[in-house]
Amino acid sequence: MSDIPGGPMANRPVHFIWLLDCSYSMQGEKIGQLNYAIREAVPEMRSVAQDNPAAQLLLRTMTFSTTARWHHQDPVPVENFTWQDVQVDGMTNLGEALQMVARELDTPPMPQRALKPVLALVSDGVPTDDWKTGLRAVDATPWGRKAVRVAIAIGADADRTVLQEFLGNPELQPLDANSPKQLAAAIRWASTAAVKAASQMVAGATDPLAKQQAYAPPVLDDDDDDVW
Amino acid sequence: MSGMLDSGTLLTTDSGLRVEVFDLLGAGGQGEVYRVRTSAGYQALKWYYPACATPAQEAIVRQLVGRGFADDRFLWPLDFVADARGGFGYLMDIRPDRFKGLPMLFRRQLRTSPRALLKACLYTVEAYQALHSRGIAYRDISWGNIFFDPDTGDVLVCDNDNAVVEGDSTGISGTMEFMAPELVRGDPGVAPGTQSDLHSLSVLLFMLLMNHHPLKGRRELAIHCLDEAAERKLYGKQPLFVFDPQDQSNAPDPTEQATVLATWAAAPDSLRALFTKNFTAGLHDPTTRVRESQWRDTLRAVLDAVVECARCGKQNMTEPRAADPGTCWSCGSTLVLPPRLVLTTPPPRTEHHILLHRSSRVQAHHLDPEPARHDYGDGTLVALLTEHPQKPGRFGLANRSASPWTGTRADGSTQRIDPGQTVPLRSGLELDFGGARAVVRSK
Structure with a gap:
């Protein structure tokens, strides 16, 4: 029995979905860097969730290559989230992935009450299927329209137009990750700033990721000694 | 990392x-x-x-x-x-480990007590008052930048780098749920300042004591996606207190929002009255917001009126000077009022009613008509209620100050109580603390 009256503060879920490109072009160092970056970001996601008692952060991961599949099918509370490395295979079927995400953004399976969901797309290439139909399916759901979106372009050959269109807001820019350090910073920023944007509204910003400078990611001096 | x-x-x-x-x-x-x-x-x-x-x-x-x-x-x-x-x-400086973030309190992940929470509220009020009295507006009061010690109630205000001299228009807009409605709406000519800080402070105090947001009632439950537009409506365009006496359309839902119903039921009337004033008239007219001095006076009076339930031992807030202490929030037993020490400060006279529970304390601020700051620590302890070491059940007031007191019994005889000595509690006992005077009353 508690020494003070009242139970825990009421909260609302934040559904956070990672959409990860696992096509062949990610083979080698890139996929290793991605796995590492997400693993690194998990403690920070826990910390940002811990700092916000009015939100309950639930994570899911979808990978897309020749097919799209849920890496974590059911939403996992961030406290229990563990990362299993993703592997590469095949094509870049982003459209199929978006279709599957759209199905999860209807009510149900979404609850009656939630905070804005977060869709975080990480890709290095050009989609090989009908991604526009998939994107329209996401936009057609009420939760998909409200979602906070972040996009990370891995490598110089990433199709930034697709990512830009996914963001759906000319004021938002995909984040460029041209080095492991940049990728880690971008993933870390996406995992924390997007959760804050979904759960802690700041007045005066129509799109918190666009206008709220406080959430802008750190610009790095890319002075690490990687060999290219 | x-x-x-x-x-x-x-x-x-x-x-x-x-x-x-x-x-x-x-x-x-x-x-x-x-x-x-x-x-x-x-x-x-x-x-x-x-x-x-x-x-x-x-x-x-x-x-x-x-x-x-x-x-x-x-x-x-x-x-x-x-x-x-x-x-x-x-x-x-680095924040010492004993200070914990409020999210742990809100999740009920730490042990604390009503007394510690009331002290945390009082210290929070006085911390912001210290800024405001110097003409500095904090402008970003929220749960993220205050830390507290769950044992002592001590607070530490962090992230002071948005505080500016009142009138400086340098802009940060703040977290919406703590912002004054006129700022959320973006009313022309309105800038964050000490007057809007008073709203944020009241929201923070409500959350500390009630573990809920004062404007999140049924209307919040009717919202599917709590996004910017929804928050702007809840906190800016149509703010309505969950316990507004004139309009129950935003009352808490008994199932989904049971916490705030339980905490509000455990709060004394004088605290509820301040919250009600702040979140009814004060929502629309910033000049009617509850000022720090009003919070301070009410919080310290309630703190002196906390009693332990005789049956389960849990601390209960009671209404200061009320004859009926109500029932225990935890076990439902009828609370019993203990004897009290009625203390009158030197001019301008202020009267304090300190309920005498088993470890009651008189602090230096009780003796001062206009204390600059309240401190419940051992460094400012004047008197401590203690049990007789050989006679269990007999209590007295131990002199923990540096100077002797004069006691006057009901029959008019006097006695001197030196530092370290304890005077037995008797109804009608009068004590002169060297300026401030006190009398023990059975009720």
């Missing part, structure tokens, strides 16, 4: 102190905080994200450093630090 600054980075503060970055402690909305080594030992360095390292922010930080604010309730910017590439930040 890696941040903007690498471990081992050497920086020099404006005052010439050498600083070596040790590790990253955490990240916030505006920047990162590092543990750094200096000749004075470990300190903390806040370093702004490039997007936040603006000339305006630099001006605020420089002004705060220059102003200086030696007050143990604040982690104040102590020294300005810049690198050669346009980055900057400031040095401050």
Whole structure:
């Protein structure tokens, strides 16, 4: 029995979905860097969730290559989230992935009450299927329209137009990750700033990721000694 | 975890102190905080994200450093630090471990007590009052920048780098749920300042004591996606207190919002009255908001009126000076009022009613008609209710001050109580604490 009256503060879920490109072009160092970056970001996601008692952060991961599949099918509370490395295979079927995400953004399976969901797309290439139909399916759901979106372009050959269109807001820019350090910073920023944007509204910003400078990611001096 | 600054980075503060970055402690909305080594030992360095390292922010930080604010309730910017590439930040002390974040309290993940919570509220009020009385507006009061000790109620205000001199229009807009409605709406000519701080302070106090947001009732439950537009409506365009006596359309839902119903039921009338005033008239007319001095007077009176339930031992807030203490919030038993010490300060006379539970304390601030600050620590202890070491069940007031008291019994005879001595509690016993006078009353 508690020494003070009242139970825990009421909260609302934040559904956070990672959409990860696992096509062949990610083979080698890139996929290793991605796995590492997400693993690194998990403690920070826990910390940002811990700092916000009015939100309950639930994570899911979808990978897309020749097919799209849920890496974590059911939403996992961030406290229990563990990362299993993703592997590469095949094509870049982003459209199929978006279709599957759209199905999860209807009510149900979404609850009656939630905070804005977060869709975080990480890709290095050009989609090989009908991604526009998939994107329209996401936009057609009420939760998909409200979602906070972040996009990370891995490598110089990433199709930034697709990512830009996914963001759906000319004021938002995909984040460029041209080095492991940049990728880690971008993933870390996406995992924390997007959760804050979904759960802690700041007045005066129509799109918190666009206008709220406080959430802008750190610009790095890319002075690490990687060999290219 | 890696941040903007690498471990081992050497920086020099404006005052010439050498600083070596040790590790990253955490990240916030505006920047990162590092543990750094200096000749004075470990300190903390806040370093702004490039997007936040603006000339305006630099001006605020420089002004705060220059102003200086030696007050143990604040982690104040102590020294300005810049690198050669346009980055900057400031040095401050490291937050001691005993101070916990409010999210742990809100999740009920730590043990505390109603007395500690009331003290935390009172200390919070006085901390912001200390700023406001110097003409500084904090402008970003929220659960994220106040920490408290769950045992003592001591508070520590962090992230003071948005505080500005009243009237300075340097803009941060703040977290919407803590912002005054006129700021959420963006009314023309309205800027964050001490008057809007009063709203944020009341929201924070409500959350500390009630574990809920004062404007989140049924209307919030009717919202599917709580996004900016929905929050703007809840907190700005159509704000309605969950316990508004004239309009019950935003009353808490008994199932989904049971916490606030339980905590409100356990709060005494005088506290409820202040919250009601602030979140009805005060929502629409900023000049009617509850001022820090009103919060302070009510909180300290309630603190003196906390009683333990005789059956289950849980602390209960009772209405100061009321004859009926009500029932225990935990076990439902009827509460029994203990004897009280009615203490009158020197002029301008203020009367305090201290209920005498098994470990009641009289503090220095009880004897002062206009104390600058309340302190419930051992350093300011004047008297402590103690049980007789050989005669269990017999209680007396131990003199823990440095000077003798004079006691006058009901029959008119007097006695001297030296520091360290204990005077037995008797109905009608009068005590002269050297200016302030007190009398023990059975009811």
